[in-house]
Amino acid sequence: MTQTFHSKTLIIGAGSMGLATADYLASVGEESIQLLDAHSPPHDQGAHHGETRLIRLAYGEGSGYVPLALRALERWRELERETGESLFVPTGVLNLGPASAPFIRQVEASASQFDLPLELIGGEAAAGRWPGWQLDDSVRGGFESRAGVLRVERIIACWRQRVARRAGVTLTTGAVVTDIRPRDDGGFTARCADGRRFVADRVLAATGQHLAPLLAPLGIELPLTRVRKTFAWFEADARYRPERFPGFSLTDEELGIYYGFPAIDGAGFKIGRHDSGQPLAPGAPMAPFGDHPDDVAELQQVIDRYLPGVGKLEHGAVCHYVRTPDEHFLIDEPLPGLIIAGGFSGHGFKFASAMGEALGQWLRTEMAPAALAGFGLARLSA
Known part of the structure; x- marks a missing residue:
């Protein structure tokens, strides 16, 4: 029956x-x-797997998201108080890229429109403040002190x-x-x-x-559309502890768009690529990390260029994005x-x-x- x-x-x-x-x-x-x-x-x-996600407020995807992001942060804090759990790590988030990059320009516009704290900093100064970065002044940074990492x-x-x-x-x-x-x-x-x-x-x-x-x-x-994505954790020295290194987004006109996290709870330095990926049909199995030739190479190229204290790969994982056009x-x-x-x-x-x-x-x-x-x-x- x-x-x-x-x-x-x-x-x-x-x-x-x-x-x-x-x-x-x-x-x-x-x-x-x-x-x-x-x-x-x-x-x-x-x-929702992969341990961590960034929460940003001066939103580079469009200023229309900012009120929703502000409300979300309020409610994450409420959930922490009600549960007694540590759910948000206030690392701050550093948005990096050429000053002309649309994402960086929108971060600055969102901060201006909603009067959000955003510290503008050149690449060399950012590298001096956060020695885990290797940057020059072709890169512009926007640091959001109120942003951070969610334990998903x-x-x-x-x-x-x-x-x-x-x-x-x-x-x-x-x-x-x-x-x-x-x-x-x-x-x-x-x-x-x-x-x-x-x-x-x-x-x-x-x-x-x-x-x-x-x-x-x-x-x-x-x-x-569904897209296979990868991210990975790497060994890293003390420069990448959460009290010394913020979460980040990075736009490189040659290499692509990336995001990453300090080594939280000893899990290692985590980095993933936001653009690119392999299209998949709904329900189709995802090839495990390492099966695609770009899985490690696209992450390693960013580490080699920007992150001098990040070492060998510990492990990687796969996930998917489901995107609108x-x-x-x-x-x-x-x-x-x-x-x-x-x-x-x-x-x-x-x-x-x-x-x-x-x-x-x-x-x-x-x-x-x-x-x-x-x-x-x-x-x-x-």
């Missing part, structure tokens, strides 16, 4: 956005929330523990949703591969790489009562605390928050 479960709100995908939304809804007294995940978070099948897997574990203690939320793992269908009497039915059905009045689908295939049978075409988020309500959230990979996690609040408000009030107005599907269709 097919099992059918009923709830007021159904959240498909218990990654960063799904868990954050469930946690917010439960915190404001909402009940009858069903949360589904194909795996068991935290895990390495989505976009610890955050996911905190949210899962909080959700487990909430009477109004049920988390079901191992639930592979294969389709969503509108009901004649209103609401939606989500069907799982094992035959279980979940019926709800309102649905949030935040399923990462599986979002576009899940919505396609409803006639909703989502322009999302303009690399901004995709958040919309393509059918009444069905909210979709995707295209976050690459720069989404830092916003998850604020995004959970905004998506939760949308589910509660049936009105889209103004903070999410710029992320609709219409801009991509046009």
Whole structure:
């Protein structure tokens, strides 16, 4: 006999956005929330593994993100206070690149528009202040003292523990949703591969790489692409301890766009490449780190040029980005009562605390928050 479960709100995908939304809804007294995940978070099948993510405020991807980033930092601090966990490491973030680079120019514009602290510094001065860098004055730096590093897997574990203690939320793992269908009497039915059905009045689908295939049978075409990405940890000397070296973004017109972290908790110096990568179909397996010829070489070239105290490779990992054509988020309500959230990979996690609040408000009030107005599907269709 097919099992059918009923709830007021159904959240498909218990990654960063799904868990954050469930946690917010439960915190404001909402009940009858069903949360589904194909795996068991935290895990390495989505976009939240890899230990750490940067949170930046003077945003180089566009000043429209700044209010959301500021709210996110407030909520990360709240989560720390409520859980007693260390979730944010205040390393600061140094944005580096040619003064003419669009990203660097937008960092400065965002800081100016929102009166954010941003210390402008030349490359040689930056290398003097942070000796882990080898820089000249062809590079310009913008240092954000309020920015830092989020401990992502610890955050996911905190949210899962909080959700487990909430009477109004049920988390079901191992639930592979294969389709969503509108009901004649209103609401939606989500069907799982094992035959279980979940019926709800309102649905949030935040399923990462599986979002576009899940919505396609409803006639909703989502322009999302999946890209294999790599990052790695390296041995490093004392110059790269978190009290002596900030998180960073680096734009090099020849080598590409990179991001990195000091050696937090003895894990080693971490670096990854933001641009480039190998396209993948949804659900296709990712080749392990080292299988592609560029996996180590594209990271090593940056280390050789800029980071004199970074040594041999310790280990690497793979992840994926799920991107829209303009690399901004995709958040919309393509059918009444069905909210979709995707295209976050690459720069989404830092916003998850604020995004959970905004998506939760949308589910509660049936009105889209103004903070999410710029992320609709219409801009991509046009």
